[in-house]
Amino acid sequence: MDSKTRRSAIAQQLSDQGEAYIVELANTFKTSEMTIRRDLDLLELEGLARRVRGGAISVQSRAFEPPILQRASNAPEAKRRIGAAAAALLRENESVVIDGGTTTHEMAKAIADNFPLTVITSSLLIATELSTKPLINTIVTGGSVRVGEMSLVGPRALDSYNDLHCDVLFLSVAGVTSKEGLTEYNLDDAYVKRAAIESVRRVVVLADASKLGHVSFASVSEIQRVDLLVTNASPDNEHIKPIKDQGVEVLHIEPFHRESN
Numbered sequence: 001m002d003s004k005t006r007r008s009a010i011a012q013q014l015s016d017q018g019e020a021y022i023v024e025l026a027n028t029f030k031t032s033e034m035t036i037r038r039d040l041d042l043l044e045l046e047g048l049a050r051r052v053r054g055g056a057i058s059v060q061s062r063a064f065e066p067p068i069l070q071r072a073s074n075a076p077e078a079k080r081r082i083g084a085a086a087a088a089l090l091r092e093n094e095s096v097v098i099d100g101g102t103t104t105h106e107m108a109k110a111i112a113d114n115f116p117l118t119v120i121t122s123s124l125l126i127a128t129e130l131s132t133k134p135l136i137n138t139i140v141t142g143g144s145v146r147v148g149e150m151s152l153v154g155p156r157a158l159d160s161y162n163d164l165h166c167d168v169l170f171l172s173v174a175g176v177t178s179k180e181g182l183t184e185y186n187l188d189d190a191y192v193k194r195a196a197i198e199s200v201r202r203v204v205v206l207a208d209a210s211k212l213g214h215v216s217f218a219s220v221s222e223i224q225r226v227d228l229l230v231t232n233a234s235p236d237n238e239h240i241k242p243i244k245d246q247g248v249e250v251l252h253i254e255p256f257h258r259e260s261n
Helices: 004-018 022-029 034-043 067-073 076-089 102-110 124-130 155-159 186-198 239-243
Strands: 017-021 050-052 053-056 096-099 117-121 134-140 168-174 175-177 179-184 200-208 218-221 228-233 249-257
Touching: 004 017, 004 022, 004 034, 017 022, 017 117, 022 034, 022 053, 034 050, 034 053, 076 102, 076 200, 076 249, 096 102, 102 124, 102 168, 102 200, 117 124, 124 134, 155 186, 168 186, 175 239, 179 186, 186 200, 186 218, 239 249
Parallel strands: 096 117, 096 168, 117 134, 168 200, 200 228, 228 249
Antiparallel strands: 017 053, 050 053, 175 179, 179 218
């Protein structure tokens, strides 16, 4: 692995996990600790890290959320495959909550035009996509539109779930860990996701490999509330076993994303 690729991988780890340590990075990339120190120094000069004793921490706030159009360009093929796999889990005439997000948007695209469903969503992008499918009864929550996100938040969005009893929720989140559970960038968005979880019998989380091990600003739910995780992370990903140990079923979508070594 060349130095540019290695530094990019380190920067991604900092973004995902918030911290990185010299000894662990040296073992992961099979290089010297001095080389890793130089990498971290360069990342600090580039404004991508802040050096601390023994390693570095991310300079990016856990509350920072890139705009949805920017996020859509990250790992698009993985999101498309995860979305298609999620759509294949649907059963005819179910009542389904589809949460807002780039991967759940791909799921909405993958639903067949002639598939009968009732869908509740807080995403205007997903509602627009489903409006082209004549057998889907699409219900949009109320609420205020988040600028740049095209999702609905606030008291009216929360109230929309109060009298609903749906079959399944397909949920998109910023981070998934066995300890911190499901987390999200935005507090208002997290509240809506919590309300959606309370309205369903089954929770399916859609998350590409970059979400595993990542912790964002606002807690959404304990990991034990999740029934199924759909991901492109490989079965040997270090975060998978602790999640499975909490009783979560995992559906791995090939080709797997494997960590650098």
